[in-house]
């Protein structure tokens with residue numbers, strides 16, 4: 001799984017990260033509801049099949065608002 005984080009404080013709502021993982025909500029980027037951790041707009045757990053999208057979103061963000069880390073299976 002991939003742990004993703006979007007910092008809505010840094011986000012300017014440009015929309016470049018919008019795709020299967022992130023969507024604009026209230027004018028700023030948020031993790032899509034199906035991936036959220038504890039309903040938190042800023043934190044998510046995403047399957048490895050979406051790694052390319054997460055990488056692109058993180059790279060596209062002009063404000064470095066998106067970060068991610070890969071969690072090896074079996075780790076808590």
Ligand code: SF4
Pocket residue numbers: 006010011012013014015016017018028029060061062063064065066
């Ligand atoms: S690319 Fe960055 S600044 Fe633009 S909407 Fe996404 S998180 Fe916000």
